[in-house]
Amino acid sequence: MRIGVVGLGVISKVYLDTLRDLADTRVTAVADLMPERAEAVAAGYPGVRATSVAEIYTAPDVDLVLNLTIPSAHAEVARSAIEAGKHVYGEKPLAITTVEAREILSLADRTGVQVGCAPDTVLGTGVQTARATLDSGGIGAPFAATAFMTTPGHERWHPDPEFYYRHGGGPLMDMGPYYLSALVTLLGPVRRVVGMASTPVATRTIGSGPRAGTVFPVEVATHVTGVLEHSTGALSTMMMSFGVWAGQLPRIEIYGTEGALSVPDPNGFEGIVSVFHPSDPQWTVIQPSAGYLNADRGYGVADMVTAIEHGTPLRASGELAHHVLDIMESLLAASESGKSMDVLSVCDRPAPVPLGGEA
Structure with missing residues (x-):
């Protein structure tokens, strides 16, 4: 291609x-x-x-x-x-x-x-191994999840960060696709959301590059929280923030009737997946069992090329991206209205990636 x-x-x-x-x-x-x-x-x-x-x-x-x-x-x-x-x-x-x-x-x-x-990070061994664990019944029936992304903000390192704080930006629109694509891959599409959002700081200051010291206005919510109801009935609680200086929160955890699952940072392709069972009260690391090995940005393009060649559905598809965007838009609308919002779009749960899948 x-x-x-x-x-x-x-x-x-x-x-x-x-x-x-x-x-x-x-x-x-x-x-x-x-x-x-x-x-x-x-x-x-x-x-x-x-x-x-x-x-x-x-x-x-x-x-x-x-x-x-x-x-x-x-x-x-x-x-x-x-x-x-x-x-x-x-x-x-x-x-x-x-x-x-x-x-x-x-x-x-x-x-x-x-x-x-994008994101195609969900095609790596991190999220895919977690998915394989869920699909094999490794923690029983999943009924809840948490997802946290916290950072002080991208203006500390990006030389031209204004677009992160304009319409279309913010922590939810910027980082939410990684977490939401992972949650949909793990637990299926979302049918309803509730949420709240705030903008604690009205301006930001560029911290690096030739424009360091430049102050610019913030036009979007920079701290967003919400609860997502998946089509399976599972509930995911998420927090996306450009205002947290430090935290010790997990990235993603899934809770099932027979245990819990720790999922690595969905902004990366790899990472440690671990599982907890009440019969063995400690977290056990799971070796990679699914996903592209040694992947990086661009594997979604290669996966798409393979799908076009074989006439199979795309994994990092426009339909998934549209559904994720709909979730984010609905979550922000819910924060404005104070009411729950139905997510009107639907998408199929993407096909799993076998370990070392071709790309």
């Missing part, structure tokens, strides 16, 4: 390095609103050429557009690629709103192309 990359920010190097080393993917073109950035990136990868954003959509040597732009541009880039007959794989979120996301998927259906979306 010949890939054209749009958007060459910080994360693009990881994707380019990963795709360069995978057998069924080849990056042929890169584009950015800053042409000099595209030229510099292309110079570092033999066989990759720099082109304009407008031209990459119709390029004859591009079959799939990898959309690594900022969230506010995700929908526009996806639509342009789909209208040109290209498959699309994008960074999360799929779009800023569920309306835009649904339009993207509907356009892709009419055009006959596929849409994939």
